[in-house]
Amino acid sequence: MKKLMVLAAGILQVPVIRKAKEMGHYVIAADGDANAIGLKYADKAVVANITDKKAMLQIAHNERIDGVIHPCSEVSMTVMGYINDFMGLSGISEEMAKRATNKYLMRKAFEEFGAPSPLSYCTIDVDNAWSVFCDKFDSNAILKPSRNSGSRGIAKIKQGICQDEFIRLYNRALNESRDKQVLIEQFVEGPEFSVEIIVWNGAVHILTVTDKKTTGAPYFVELGHNQPSIFPKEMIDAVQDAAVRGVKALNLDNCACHAEIKVENGNAYIMEIGARLGGDFISTVLTHLSTGIDMVAAAIDVALGKKPCLNAKGDKYGVCIRYFCPRPGILDSIKNIEVLNSEYIYESEIYCKKGDLIKEVRSSVDRSGHVITIDNNSIKAIERADAVMKQIIFNTI
Ligand SMILES: Nc1ncnc2c1ncn2[C@@H]1O[C@H](COP(=O)(O)OP(=O)(O)O)[C@@H](O)[C@H]1O
Ligand SMILES: [Mg+2]
CATH class of the missing domain: 3.30.470.20 (ATP-grasp fold, B domain)
Structure with a gap:
């Protein structure tokens, strides 16, 4: 039996915690929130600040873990790297983790290696960002926090934008940036x-x-x-x-x-x-x-330092997920919810209830639910999911 530490134990980490248990491992799940849903599926629940690298290393060391994973999240990526470095575990180093979470360092690495990446500048302040936009861009651009995720603080900057609006969007990106850096990039159109x-x-x-x-x-x-x-x-x-x-x-x-x-x-x-x-x-x-x-x-x-099995074992389906994003307002009722019982629905969840405030969707945390559909191919799965999106009606007032 191997000991695996899972950093974060929210809804997105539950499948990893459960799978590790199913594989016969001893799972230590850590989260700053004592009510994090994944904690209850683990062998051992640790309530701790998972962004504190020294504290987490201490716990990992005391527990003599064999591996650490930080799935579907980025807040503790460098903590995971730090633990890997100190304990000699399989996985990314702290340095790799920095490059993979800091969008500026990432762009630099792409440019140095020749990996295809949009033109990108790290700005010093709003005045510098505005002059970079005016001097270097003859097409649309995008402002984004150097460190964050879930599309928080991101905004497209169209040619012709007035300076006041640019300043507003820059400050929004700045507020969302964990390291207070903002990038301005070439806007790439297309799928x-x-x-x-x-x-x-x-x-x-x-x-x-x-x-x-x-x-x-x-x-x-x-x-x-x-x-x-x-x-x-x-x-x-x-x-x-x-x-x-x-x-x-x-x-x-x-x-x-x-x-x-x-x-x-x-x-x-x-x-x-x-x-x-x-x-x-x-x-x-x-x-x-x-x-x-x-x-x-x-x-x-x-x-855990073990060769992964990358062979297909189960059946293969076309699969589609769609998120519910109702009109903003107070949720009054949800109609036709029974369509979620269809055999083509693999899984679904609605995150809000009557009386909740539905906000305009500005980042992924503002979404109100999801449905996952499966069918013989993607086109059919997409059609099924889109039909559900149309049928379920969220009435907001
Ligand atoms: N240079 C760009 N050109 C066009 N769209 C972009 C660009 N950068 C980001 N986006 C859009 O914004 C989304 C979020 O940006 P991303 O860099 O992935 O940040 P996050 O970490 O918040 O997901 C992307 O998935 C893409 O749709
Ligand atoms: Mg992204």
């Missing part, structure tokens, strides 16, 4: 994809490519995903090639990766790469359903 990857002993294994649907400008919140991709092979090849080059540029090894890529005029550009399982159920649910490969088990294996 967006993610690539789910396991890196083991220097070999980059692509498991699948996901099509992503986002709200688009101004906030780019993810509305859903489907696997396998329905785009032409040449496009998927370009996406995969960019992802592999990006993982190599960041020098990532012995970890799961989630690469986000956009394609404009046939050219792929990396948005970012996380050295972790992707969120939004992509790695924990969708990938297993569409490829038959148990990506969560593979990520646990590599964290």
